């Protein structure tokens with residue numbers, strides 16, 4: 203690992219200032235992903251700004267009235283999994299379930315929400331310093347002709363990584379927004395708000411980045427819409443082995459059921475594309491209908507329409523269809 207300077211930030215504004223001062227300075231939250239990339243020689247930032255020394259950034263504010271829940275960027279996956287403000291609210295349950303299913307207990311205690319959203323892809327060619335792949339400025343995606351069992355089945359023609367964040371899949375289904383902050387040259391802090399879908403970047407737009415964060419910009423909060431009457435959500439993950447593992451596929455759904463019919467639906471697939479994959483055809487199949495087994499099956503078929511597997515990952519199509527059926531069923535039977 204190359205030497206680097208470590209700055210312990212005492213406030214969000216001092217962190218934003220410190221990030222703006224040194225070229226290549228990078229925020230460190232739990233450090234689970236960042237330090238891994240530095241040890242592997244994939245990333246070598248000269249300066250790390252430690253956000254974990256800032257008090258209060260891990261707060262989870264419960265929804266109240268018209269106001270949805272507001273999550274601090276440093277809330278850990280363990281806190282999200284255990285929070286009554288999420289797990290105890292059917293509309294938000296998918297996020298608590300996604301956090302609980304990720305990684306290991308030790309990692310969930312360190313890993314933060316913002317770090318989870320901004321972690322880099324787990325593709326073994328990207329993570330190996332010996333492969334100068336497209337995402338690292340090279341000229342080919344090694345997964346296309348290599349071992350692509352865990353790679354994308356949608357949007358995989360340029361770079362076949364899968365998006366790694368479980369929280370991103372759940373938050374996309376819940377219609378969350380991200381609050382981003384950045385210090386200008388005059389030191390003034392500018393704030394913008396983005397929908398999850400506008401945060402992540404597909405390879406067709408820019409193959410070398412996963413999100414639209416500008417240099418020196420931080421996620422300062424994650425905002426969930428207020429729960430609607432009759433809204434329930436669910437998250438399901440399938441791993442290769444039953445102990446901790448990355449997903450082969452994952453699905454988050456949010457359904458609002460009124461007068462026996464599905465009034466609103468969102469279905470988001472994970473580990474199938476370089477971004478959280480919104481299954482719009484499945485959503486269209488569900489809205490306005492009363493749920494039964496045939497409808498759930500039709501929605502699952504629609505969710506995987508257009509999938510284009512590589513040589514080794516065709517198994518993901520039936521697997522993720524089954525996950526969609528299970529997630530929809532779980533959301534519909536939840537109270």
Ligand SMILES: Cc1cc2nc3c(=O)[nH]c(=O)nc-3n(C[C@H](O)[C@H](O)[C@H](O)COP(=O)(O)OP(=O)(O)OC[C@H]3O[C@@H](n4cnc5c(N)ncnc54)[C@H](O)[C@@H]3O)c2cc1C
Nearest residue numbers: 231232233234235236304305313314316317318320368421
């Ligand atoms: C064995 C193992 C299994 C795992 N399994 C899963 C899994 O199943 N599902 C899953 O989702 N994840 C999984 N992970 C990934 C893990 O959850 C992430 O590495 C972790 O969430 C990263 O969070 P962090 O706080 O440590 O981020 P860091 O490593 O500190 O940072 C990661 C990135 O986020 C940026 N960042 C951090 N905070 C902010 C902020 N506030 N604003 C802007 N940028 C910020 C950093 O600059 C860096 O680029 C696994 C990891 C391991 C090692």
